[in-house]
Amino acid sequence: MTQEDGGLDGLVRKRIRALRVAQGWSLEELAARARVSQSTLSRIENGRRRLALDQLVTLARALDTSLDQLVETEVDDVVSNATSEGAHGGLRWPIKAQPGMTVVRQRMTDPPPDNPSRMRAHPGREWLVVISGTATLLLGSRRLRIETNQAAEFPTMLPHAIGAEGGPCEVLGIFDRDARRGHQRGGEAGRSDRLRQ
Numbered sequence: 001m002t003q004e005d006g007g008l009d010g011l012v013r014k015r016i017r018a019l020r021v022a023q024g025w026s027l028e029e030l031a032a033r034a035r036v037s038q039s040t041l042s043r044i045e046n047g048r049r050r051l052a053l054d055q056l057v058t059l060a061r062a063l064d065t066s067l068d069q070l071v072e073t074e075v076d077d078v079v080s081n082a083t084s085e086g087a088h089g090g091l092r093w094p095i096k097a098q099p100g101m102t103v104v105r106q107r108m109t110d111p112p113p114d115n116p117s118r119m120r121a122h123p124g125r126e127w128l129v130v131i132s133g134t135a136t137l138l139l140g141s142r143r144l145r146i147e148t149n150q151a152a153e154f155p156t157m158l159p160h161a162i163g164a165e166g167g168p169c170e171v172l173g174i175f176d177r178d179a180r181r182g183h184q185r186g187g188e189a190g191r192s193d194r195l196r197q
Contacts, residue, residue, distance in 0.1 A: 009051060012071055017045045019063045034062035100177030105131075107170045112138045112163035119159035124178030127153040128162070133169025137162050 020030045027045075031038040036055065043049035044059075060070045084091060090106040113119070119138055128135075129151040137144040137152055138161045145165065146152055154160065156178070162171070 008071065008073060010047070011073070012051060012056070013045055013047055015070060016059055016063070019065065020045075023063070030059075030062060034058050102175050104173045104175065105170070106173070107168060108135065108162070108164040109168045110163050111165065112136050112161045116159070119161045120156075121159045122156050122178065124156040124176050125153070126156055126160075126173060126175050127151065128171050128173035131170040131172055133167055134165040135162055135169045135171055136165045 020027070023030075025033075027038050027041050031041040034041065034055075035058065040049060040055075041059075044051065044055065056070060057067050060067045063070070090104055116138075128146075130146045130148050132148055134148070135146045137146055137154075138159075139152075139154055140158045140160075144152065
């Protein structure tokens with residue numbers, strides 16, 4: 001007897017198959033990774049076997065995902081709007097699946113500071129990509145040139161500052177909760193020497 005193909009049950013089955021195919025694995029390869037028989041996996045994907053929690057946990061691990069992601073239902077609020085960062089001209093979007101994570105888009109015109117005392121350090125982690133132009137990232141004692149389509153990721157406990165090099169640049173950054181708070185606490189004084197949010 002075939003299990004109902006609609007609802008969460010059908011979504012999970014489709015997701016298992018889609019994840020397997022995206023990895024380029026055959027039924028046999030995923031079955032070996034999950035330590036289930038190939039016929040059991042085939043029946044799970046095709047709705048001919050009941051979905052059991054212990055098998056879903058095993059399959060999620062084998063597919064390098066979590067059980068929560070495997071059984072996550074569809075959401076209505078897929079699209080989000082940016083909020084403006086006022087005078088700084090930046091835009092900010094929250095990442096709904098990761099509370100505290102924020103995406104920030106910023107146009108920079110000022111170079112990074114010459115004075116190392118203006119570099120910031122705070123808990124957290126940042127990731128950024130240069131969308132256009134060239135940016136200079138000061139990170140500890142290093143001076144890194146980041147060109148269009150290059151990215152940087154670093155722990156923010158290292159003193160850091162970022163600015164434009166040779167003209168305006170536009171940067172898209174992802175900040176965890178701690179990094180965002182660290183920049184918010186920085187106030188207006190250091191706004192030209194950091195990725196403003």
